[in-house]
Amino acid sequence: MSLHTAQHLLSSVIDTALKAPTLTWSLTPWPSPAYIDLPRPLTVAEISQVQDQVNSHVFEGRRVHVEVDELRNGQVGIDLGQPVASSRELGRGLPTDYSGGVHRMVIIDGIDRTPCCGTHLPTLSTLQLFLFPSPTSSSATSFRHYFLAGPRLLNHFGSVQALLTRTAGVLSCGAPETPERVMLVVEESKRREKRVEDLERELAGTLGRQLAEEMAQWRAADGEGAWARCLSRTDDSQTARAFLQTVTLAFAAHVPEQAQFTLLLVSSPSSQTSSSTSVVMLLGTEENHIKTVSDELKKQFRTLKGGGKGSRWSGKFVGVWLADREGKTASALLS
Numbered sequence: 001m002s003l004h005t006a007q008h009l010l011s012s013v014i015d016t017a018l019k020a021p022t023l024t025w026s027l028t029p030w031p032s033p034a035y036i037d038l039p040r041p042l043t044v045a046e047i048s049q050v051q052d053q054v055n056s057h058v059f060e061g062r063r064v065h066v067e068v069d070e071l072r073n074g075q076v077g078i079d080l081g082q083p084v085a086s087s088r089e090l091g092r093g094l095p096t097d098y099s100g101g102v103h104r105m106v107i108i109d110g111i112d113r114t115p116c117c118g119t120h121l122p123t124l125s126t127l128q129l130f131l132f133p134s135p136t137s138s139s140a141t142s143f144r145h146y147f148l149a150g151p152r153l154l155n156h157f158g159s160v161q162a163l164l165t166r167t168a169g170v171l172s173c174g175a176p177e178t179p180e181r182v183m184l185v186v187e188e189s190k191r192r193e194k195r196v197e198d199l200e201r202e203l204a205g206t207l208g209r210q211l212a213e214e215m216a217q218w219r220a221a222d223g224e225g226a227w228a229r230c231l232s233r234t235d236d237s238q239t240a241r242a243f244l245q246t247v248t249l250a251f252a253a254h255v256p257e258q259a260q261f262t263l264l265l266v267s268s269p270s271s272q273t274s275s276s277t278s279v280v281m282l283l284g285t286e287e288n289h290i291k292t293v294s295d296e297l298k299k300q301f302r303t304l305k306g307g308g309k310g311s312r313w314s315g316k317f318v319g320v321w322l323a324d325r326e327g328k329t330a331s332a333l334l335s
């Protein structure tokens, strides 16, 4: 009820002062802000002007009353002069299919006369109104302007205040410092992310090179046939797969062309339970051998699932993967 009266007032002030007629409006369910759609977005200065004007009418405590005329024989509502899908939506006029028998006019003293069949407050005095800063959505022809008044406005400021207090508490600062503090946290987080990426790339490069060196030493110590190695890592990152991928690229870059190898990389979270997921990556030089090894691994570890192409295979293992237990078992299946 109070939002409906506020909508009449708001539409009237905007139309009179800025020649921007209300195209559609909605009072929306509690506690969302209601809105009016205008043919253009209002500027910051216009919004402030409208809000000042509306609230000065509120503080004047203007009266609202209803005038009723009997409709003459055969006469229906008010013809708005333009075909609209639902004139009930317009907020300024009776529906053209209105058949209440009377012509009802809602009047805000000295400000507005609008045909309307809705219920209204008797006075504007409790309708302090807040018009949101800028349209949050628009179509080609209309711009949505949200507003709040009366009890819904108080409720809104209460919940916004609670959110702000909570956020300021988390950031250990006063409410006015919150935007700057959030900005700082976001910037720091971006910098940290970039640093983590740089370090990960460096670490993956080092790991790949170390594995290649290990293989070269094994070869130098008369290692025969294909070199096989299982590396189990602990990593709580969400991008463990990408990290293992970078390790394999670095490894491949340091391995002599004719070298024969089978390499299994496993990345597990630091705290594991029966539902933990480990990322598994297998690569080698013999396509057939990779197929055989992946089949053997799946047979050995029933919760291991995955697929591959050529000399690469990757998948996920669900459960606890320990380097000394699962890692050792897997190692034995590689050669």
Ligand SMILES: [Zn+2]
Pocket: 004, 008, 091, 106, 115, 116, 117, 118
């Ligand atoms: Zn109305």
